[in-house]
Amino acid sequence: MLQKVLIIGAGPTGLLLAHSLLRRGKYRVELYELRSDPRLVDVSQDRTFPISLQERGRKAIRKVPGLEEAIISTSVFCNGSKVYRQRGKAREISRAIPILTIDRNRLVMILLQHLTKTYNSELLTVKFGCQCVGVDRRTKTVTLQPEQGEAFTLAYDRLVAADGARSPIRDYLVQEAGLQCEQNYVPDAYKSVFLRRLNPALGLELEPNKIHGWNRDNKTRMLMVPQPGDRLNGVIIFDAQQNPLSSLTTKEEVLTFFQENFPLIGQLMSPEEAEAFWHRPVGRVLTVRCDRFHEGDSILLIGDAAHAVSPAIGQGCNASLEDVLIFERLLEQYEDDWALVLPTFSEQRIPDAHALRELSDYSFPRTKRLVVEYFLRLTVSRFLRRWFPQWTKPFVFDLVLDHDLPYSQVLRLSQGWINKVKRSLPQSS
Numbered sequence: 001m002l003q004k005v006l007i008i009g010a011g012p013t014g015l016l017l018a019h020s021l022l023r024r025g026k027y028r029v030e031l032y033e034l035r036s037d038p039r040l041v042d043v044s045q046d047r048t049f050p051i052s053l054q055e056r057g058r059k060a061i062r063k064v065p066g067l068e069e070a071i072i073s074t075s076v077f078c079n080g081s082k083v084y085r086q087r088g089k090a091r092e093i094s095r096a097i098p099i100l101t102i103d104r105n106r107l108v109m110i111l112l113q114h115l116t117k118t119y120n121s122e123l124l125t126v127k128f129g130c131q132c133v134g135v136d137r138r139t140k141t142v143t144l145q146p147e148q149g150e151a152f153t154l155a156y157d158r159l160v161a162a163d164g165a166r167s168p169i170r171d172y173l174v175q176e177a178g179l180q181c182e183q184n185y186v187p188d189a190y191k192s193v194f195l196r197r198l199n200p201a202l203g204l205e206l207e208p209n210k211i212h213g214w215n216r217d218n219k220t221r222m223l224m225v226p227q228p229g230d231r232l233n234g235v236i237i238f239d240a241q242q243n244p245l246s247s248l249t250t251k252e253e254v255l256t257f258f259q260e261n262f263p264l265i266g267q268l269m270s271p272e273e274a275e276a277f278w279h280r281p282v283g284r285v286l287t288v289r290c291d292r293f294h295e296g297d298s299i300l301l302i303g304d305a306a307h308a309v310s311p312a313i314g315q316g317c318n319a320s321l322e323d324v325l326i327f328e329r330l331l332e333q334y335e336d337d338w339a340l341v342l343p344t345f346s347e348q349r350i351p352d353a354h355a356l357r358e359l360s361d362y363s364f365p366r367t368k369r370l371v372v373e374y375f376l377r378l379t380v381s382r383f384l385r386r387w388f389p390q391w392t393k394p395f396v397f398d399l400v401l402d403h404d405l406p407y408s409q410v411l412r413l414s415q416g417w418i419n420k421v422k423r424s425l426p427q428s429s
């Protein structure tokens with residue numbers, strides 16, 4: 001008899017977990033997602049941004065035959081970044097191991113297509129435009145509200161909260177089951193930007209295999225990532241309390257803002273994108289720190305629902321996909337006995353999730369002096385490692401991006417730098 005698993009949230013984590021459970025042949029999976037079906041409506045510019053995936057995320061994806069190849073065929077590999085300065089030449093940071101970059105919604109689409117192609121409706125149900133609005137752990141039921149029609153209630157054997165940083169299931173567990181959870185908004189807000197990488201009329205072309213970054217000051221910056229063809233997708237990031245875009249009222253003002261503050265972007269932005277940019281919503285990032293990732297023997301919190309972090313070092317999705325791999329290993333080890341798997345998952349994953357939060361908040365320096373020191377340390381550590389690999393360790397970003405060490409180990413190796421960045425921030429204690 002198959003166990004019925006309800007997964008709430010068809011983001012990267014929920015979809016990869018569905019793959020993982022169905023491959024075991026012991027489960028029937030039902031996925032419910034608030035957003036519209038990306039196969040039916042154009043979501044290419046809808047609340048999305050480029051995600052960089054490295055070994056931690058990719059080794060989880062690799063477990064599903066053919067999936068990594070499908071993702072690679074629609075991604076771009078970046079072999080470094082280019083940081084443009086107000087004056088002087090752009091700084092180039094190379095990467096020994098290229099980073100796979102893919103738009104979040106495209107990643108979701110590939111995971112979904114692969115899933116529905118592999119499993120039939122006897123094993124898998126996927127419903128979009130359907131919001132989870134209630135949970136009752138005692139009766140093991142959830143209430144779902146479709147876009148149209150009446151709300152309905154479903155029973156589950158196991159329930160998975162893969163419903164992102166603002167998880168309603170997690171809120172329910174905080175209120176009803178004593179889950180301890182700290183939630184904070186990061187000071188930065190962001191808005192997505194979609195451009196062409198080149199402007200033939202001006203003879204302008206940004207390199208196709210570099211992540212491009214601009215720092216206007218230590219509060220406003222841009223990060224743009226090449227996508228297949230000549231697309232360049234990314235975000236402008238700014239202090240949520242001093243939104244420099246809030247006073248812009250026309251597309252002409254949007255264009256002038258970019259021409260004055262990010263001249264290269266200003267040259268690449270079309271009037272249509274300026275108009276669309278103006279209408280696009282501002283995004284805020286909520287970080288989440290829980291004391292456990294499960295309830296009893298039947299509810300699992302996973303991905304951003306369990307441990308959303310600041311995107312500063314691009315690890316939220318990598319960590320979320322890695323959750324799936326670790327969960328799958330535990331199912332294997334404990335022969336699908338969720339009463340053993342769930343607490344062990346919490347025990348194993350919490351130290352890494354908490355370490356990732358520290359790394360995400362404090363790896364990247366915010367003061368000018370530390371930014372200079374950061375580049376110096378990066379260059380010196382790479383130089384020394386070439387000659388004395390046994391006596392030197394990689395600098396924090398190289399440890400995060402080029403290796404798949406557990407985050408708690410990366411934090412231990414980088415604690416000196418993390419403490420220094422923390423001390424440099426006025427609000428840190």
Ligand SMILES: Cc1cc2nc3c(=O)[nH]c(=O)nc-3n(C[C@H](O)[C@H](O)[C@H](O)COP(=O)(O)OP(=O)(O)OC[C@H]3O[C@@H](n4cnc5c(N)ncnc54)[C@H](O)[C@@H]3O)c2cc1C
Pocket residue numbers: 008009010011012013014032033034035049050051052053104130131132133162163164165166167168190235283285302303304305311313314315316317318319320
């Ligand atoms: C600007 C930015 C850049 C980022 N860059 C990177 C990067 O480079 N590398 C990286 O590793 N990570 C990055 N991240 C983090 C990454 O996006 C997340 O960690 C990842 O998307 C988490 O996946 P998830 O499936 O757990 O959650 P989500 O992607 O948030 O998916 C959760 C899903 O649940 C659905 N949902 C929510 N509530 C309900 C409900 N009540 N009922 C039904 N469905 C619901 C949502 O609609 C959503 O589709 C970035 C994040 C941001 C904001």
